[in-house]
Amino acid sequence: MDLELSEEQRAVRTLAKDFVDREIAPHAAAWDRAESIDRGIVRRLGDLGFLGLTIPEEYGGCEGDHLAYCLVTEELGRGDSAVRGVLSVSLGLVAKTIAAWGSEEQKHRWLPGLTSGEALGCFGLTEPGTGSDAGSLTTRARRAPAGGDWTVDGGKTFITNGTWADVVLLFARTGDEPGHRGVTAFLVPADAPGLTRREIHGKLGLRGQATAELALDGVRVPDSARLGPVGKGFSVAMSALAKGRMSVAAGCVGIAQAALDAAVEYAGDREQFGRTIAHHQLVQELISDIAVDVDAARLLTWRVADLVDRGRPFATESSVAKLYASEAAVRAANNAVQVFGGYGFIDEFPVGKLLRDARVMTLYEGTSQIQKLVIGRALTGVSAF
Numbered sequence: 001m002d003l004e005l006s007e008e009q010r011a012v013r014t015l016a017k018d019f020v021d022r023e024i025a026p027h028a029a030a031w032d033r034a035e036s037i038d039r040g041i042v043r044r045l046g047d048l049g050f051l052g053l054t055i056p057e058e059y060g061g062c063e064g065d066h067l068a069y070c071l072v073t074e075e076l077g078r079g080d081s082a083v084r085g086v087l088s089v090s091l092g093l094v095a096k097t098i099a100a101w102g103s104e105e106q107k108h109r110w111l112p113g114l115t116s117g118e119a120l121g122c123f124g125l126t127e128p129g130t131g132s133d134a135g136s137l138t139t140r141a142r143r144a145p146a147g148g149d150w151t152v153d154g155g156k157t158f159i160t161n162g163t164w165a166d167v168v169l170l171f172a173r174t175g176d177e178p179g180h181r182g183v184t185a186f187l188v189p190a191d192a193p194g195l196t197r198r199e200i201h202g203k204l205g206l207r208g209q210a211t212a213e214l215a216l217d218g219v220r221v222p223d224s225a226r227l228g229p230v231g232k233g234f235s236v237a238m239s240a241l242a243k244g245r246m247s248v249a250a251g252c253v254g255i256a257q258a259a260l261d262a263a264v265e266y267a268g269d270r271e272q273f274g275r276t277i278a279h280h281q282l283v284q285e286l287i288s289d290i291a292v293d294v295d296a297a298r299l300l301t302w303r304v305a306d307l308v309d310r311g312r313p314f315a316t317e318s319s320v321a322k323l324y325a326s327e328a329a330v331r332a333a334n335n336a337v338q339v340f341g342g343y344g345f346i347d348e349f350p351v352g353k354l355l356r357d358a359r360v361m362t363l364y365e366g367t368s369q370i371q372k373l374v375i376g377r378a379l380t381g382v383s384a385f
């Protein structure tokens, strides 16, 4: 792997860095308190081409490789994880999956809006009764024996972008086979009759992002909205999540980098015992622990991007990166709070939000325990799920 970024990758990173410093970081605390980012930021992400990264130009994308995608995701994570999550879901889990599995009609219908930021996507897998064991989902899609439309009944929860989205990538049970084998994916317009959405408030972190419950009551979906073959929905979901975990890992690198930047700056300003706290060795230990986590998480994440770009298998490496980077982001943010002392506990300072936002990264797109089972299965050949 070549660790030297190309000229194009450096330019994308600089563009993202400047954008985050100017248009995201200064507002992150206010958006967090208001429990909503400025929705206009989504169009800005589209204007800058960030929502079209890795998507072919003929569908409104701007191509680019996965390392460039990770660089942008990292910068957004540094500025505000709530914004990063909007992109990771709409582009990372929905648009990329449509690009990989969709018919020409589906790609032309949805991708131009998703890449420009005119439209948003959400990923509807988790249900109230099925989280880690997503393959046992119970939302049902039934089709009349003679063919025709599907009718979907059920419910989803914890759906990022849920109330803002224009299209739901929805996973429903279509067969009687047990477990994940009977699952099929559909692209359901969010305004479909029978689909209702309710926002979930009171989250520990990612407060600027809309997280929703979806209820589906007799929602009619034409067969042309089916994404991928009948019964292959779980493969669609897992292929999306394998790349999604890389994106979460990149966002976590951003959180850890923000923790490092804040800790170094504060340690150089704050004086105790007659000199700045940067002079105290145990404060340097906290800072160097953060720095090691940033480097290790970044290298693991870049390795996944490199494997994806070279067309090599990457799913296990993506779980390794997500597991490490999410735990590292929590550690890094926690260490930064320690450097800030009591001020780290007050939301006038940025590090408390970093810790709250980091915490969910060890939970979604597969908890840390689930990542360990994925890695363990790859190493031993034994599934311990």
Ligand code: FAD
Binding pocket: 089, 122, 123, 124, 125, 126, 130, 131, 132, 133, 157, 158, 159, 160, 161, 203, 206, 211, 360, 363, 364, 365, 366, 367, 368, 369, 370, 373, 384, 385
């Ligand atoms: P559970 O599966 O009930 O797990 C509870 C605990 O048991 C965890 O510690 C888990 O690790 C452990 N556990 C479970 N099974 C095992 C096992 N076999 N071995 C060892 N330990 C185990 N979902 C979507 O579909 N789309 C989204 O956009 C989305 N966004 C989200 C945004 C937020 C803010 C949050 C909080 C969640 C989001 N999720 C989304 C859902 C998320 O992916 C799930 O919360 C996650 O998969 C865990 O499921 P669960 O919460 O039901 O926990």
